[in-house]
Amino acid sequence: MSSEVAARRDAKKLVRSPSGLRMVPEHRAFGSPFGLEEPQWVPDKECPRCMQCDAKFDFLTRKHHCRRCGKCFCDKCCGQKVPLRRMCFVDPVRQCAECALVSHKEAEFYDKQLKVLLSGATFLVTFGNSEKPETMVCRLSNNQRYLLLDGDSRHEIDIAHISTVQILTEGFPPGGGNARATGMSLRFAAPGAEGLTQLKLTAGEDAHASRRQSTAWLAAMHKATKLLYESRDQ
Secondary structure (H helix, E strand, O other): OOHHHHHHHHOEEEEEEOOEEEEEEOOHHHOOOOOOOOOOOOOHHHOOEOOOOOOEOOOOOOOEEOOOOOOEEOOOOOOEEEOOHHHOEOOOEEEOHHHHHHHHHHHHHHHHHHHHHHHOEEEEEEEOOOOOOEEEEEEEOOOOOEEEEEOOOEEEEEHHHEEEEEEEEEOOOOOOOOOEEEEEEEEEOOOOOOOOEEEEEEEOOOOHHHHHHHHHHHHHHHHHHHHHHHHHOO
16 A cells, blocks of 8 residues: 555544534545444424433523434533544533443543554464465554555455454353453455455464463454444444
8 A cells, every 4th residue: 555545544634513623534435434423413492301301491401412312401411521532523522421421431442442453463364265374463554444464465454344253262261251262253345256255363372472462452353343333333
């Protein structure tokens, strides 16, 4: 990929919406697949009362819209200002209690797991029915749209074209607990190919630190997949 194309993919611009300032991709086609569109606000005339506590709006009880769901609430039910990164808001925005809770949970993905995905990890990679795996570094692109695999060969997979993801595990630790993630199998639509292509990533056994990094990457990708499916169902 040329540096010019890479720069075009990562270019962003500042825009103002009714909900606040947003830093969005300059080219919509390169937007993050984890992003959410701003909701349509419930018209003021359709909500004479708070949609949570049923308080009647008047001169003292003001009406506010949640920036995540677009519903109307009083200040008591919609007084929190919380970061909403999936909509690219620059500053924390007003959200109802239910939406604020969801946004708080998603913040962990952006603060922790996303950084792991961008840093990448080393895996043994197998495409389709190939019997010979290739050692490759797998990471998420800066604009979060592509899975980049670098080794003796290079591959780029559009995250939006991934149809299924399965985390591969083995065994259970002594004393109980969760099974250990050892790899990931995914199916995606490759440009120019008929049907779906299968890709398998397996964490190597060569070094403890490398294995730990690969396991953390798999856990982060599992979380990213959940957000991706939520975005599709919006």
